[in-house]
Amino acid sequence: MNKGILILVIMLTTLLTGCWDVNAPERMLYIHGMGLDYKDGKYEVYAQIVDFTNTAKNEQPVTNVPQAEVGHASGKTINEAVFNLYHSMDEQVFWGFFSYVILSEEVLKNGRSNQIIDAFIRYRETRYQIWVYGTKDPVNDILLTTPNINKSIILSKLGNPENSYEQESFIKPINFRTLIIGLNEPNHEIGIPFVTIKDWETEKETKNEADLLGVGILSPKEFKGFIPAEKSRGLQWMTNDTKRGEVTANVGSNEELHFTVVVDKVKVTVKPIIKDKVKFNVRIKLNFNISEFKDKVSIDEIKKAVIKGVKKEVKDTYEEGLENDVDIYRLSEYLYRKNIKEWKKLQKNGKVELNEDSINIKVEINKIKAQRKSFKETIDK
Template sequence: MKRRIKQFCIICCLLPLLTSCWDADEPNKIRYIYGVGIDYKDGKYEIYAQIVDFINIAKTDQPIQDAIQAEVGRAKGNTVEEAFFELYQSMDLKLFWGHMTYLVFSEEALKEGRANTIINSFLRYREIRYQTWIYATKDSVEDVLLLDPLFNNALTRLKLADPMNSYQQESFIEPIDFRKLVIRLNEPSHEVNIPYIKIDDKWNSNKEKDKLPKFDGIGILTPKDLKGFVTGDKINGLQWMSKETKRGEITVPREDEFVTIVIDNLKIDVEPKIQGEEVKFDIKLNMNALLSGFEGTITEKEVRSFVKKQIKKEVEETYLEGLDIDVDIYRLSEYMYRKDLEAWKKVQKDGKVPLTENSISNLTVDVNKVYSGRKSFRETVE
């Protein structure tokens, strides 16, 4: 009996220790990092930290009109770490990094291998997640971090925070996170396409102009440097060579009008082969086409012809844009690496196979199905 009483007393003494949280931080005594911008000026790193207020962000059904959802702090340093420690000196509460959602690089921050240093700094910190989205811009990094979503909605609905939402509807540029960035830099061709964003001011309300981030192309990054940017219509072909593409569109001239065709269910097959001392690639693209608005009567044969001609043109033009800045923009080197490792070893240089204007020997575009929406290929109203 005494033994049981003794055991009970020991358990009672230990219980407070098991249930206590003396080393936990109270949520109301923490600031939360949501977005970060990195610039490089005059030999120093400039960091911009977006701190969010989750109390206001949570109120999305009836948003508070004048509520401040986020503030952006700024600091400088010889290294990224030094800049953040300078920022800590002006913080009133502890910073938590576990909710960091996106990172925006300026053009200068990506040059001369600085991006590799920055990536190492972030990924070595235990609170940073590999699901953090990565972007590049030529606009002011601070201005990008100060953008708000439409209708005074929560920052979590901004395109930078959730790019996959709109990507399902329009797959112009594939979003990329830390995980994919590291994988693609470590594998042939040791180049990665980072979404290039710019501030778009084409939205208006009855109060003022709204500014939103717009995906306008890509920046091509290597472990050592930034190769450059490909933007606007010049990058159109990339979406047709990405297995992540969900849905896209082409607009082609027809007589005195234009026709827009929606493309989905895209399938890509790339077959590398050696011809003499050259590497060639046979590319086959298969897809469905949806035609909604048009004038007059159009045939299924015409739609197939439009799609084949336009997509082939866009793929070839984007490929040549990549060659102009010495970039394997479709990661053709990786296709060879995966399918014929021994051949890749013989021809590769620094992970890349030599590419020329004639490296794509065959480019075949097939349209599997053609849809006309709810009606036939005749006008709804004649």
């Protein structure tokens, strides 16, 4: 090849190596969380923009620099509101780090969940792993909460719920993927975690942290109601995803004597039984740890108290669901999966008819551990 042509080709090649159509990371804004409300016929959109300047180098951010800013805009549709929000943004927005969305009760009503899902999932930069929460509080206040001890905001309970769920599996976090499956398949209802604000204090100030409030029940057409935390406890015993939880129960005849045990393994099986109507036999197997010992209470007494306590929590949550016309444990889906022929006969809008007698609960204890070798108080009285 002619040397002149070769040199020309090499020179032209160097001009093609640049990524001219790619934006520099420092010239972009990053959405981490969103909040949606609905007022006076318009969607109210709140966007949480985070600063990733020092996140990659250190999980502890610089204390004198705000970790996030929250902007607001409104519109007749969600997309219109988002585009109105762009009016006040200095740089192009990147949605690839979008981690969670907070929904007010008002925006969940009247089937608006479908518009919310479409607005976020159909955009090319967003993912199905976005966590979904509801709230009774102003959504912008929730977006302004910060993690404990000034941890990076991307490690917050809202943006990274699986971390804290490992230690206490109270209410299972839900993402868009799980939400879509739950609404599309029988019983066409699903619970999403509701959050509120809880005060924590430092030597200088009071800080706002996100706290679990209960569960909101959503269907494709409506918001079916809210179940508070004290009535939602049965949910953790009806899923094999539970990692760790606690049961506090009264032991023996002494009403003031309570024990708390830590459950670290749950195995649930649900078997539909068809007679005149469908009934569901629920079998829950547990392992638990004892870390406190009082008076001379026997292991058998504690075991009986734990079984009674778990059954009560499962029953209370189930009955709370019935009051809201909700199949809270998705029992209809068990029949759909195991006997679709009978499900077709009995179902109405994806659900089978349920009442207080439709569920039979049996709780078994597989293994009891004391976290030490002895099953007695550490200090003798």
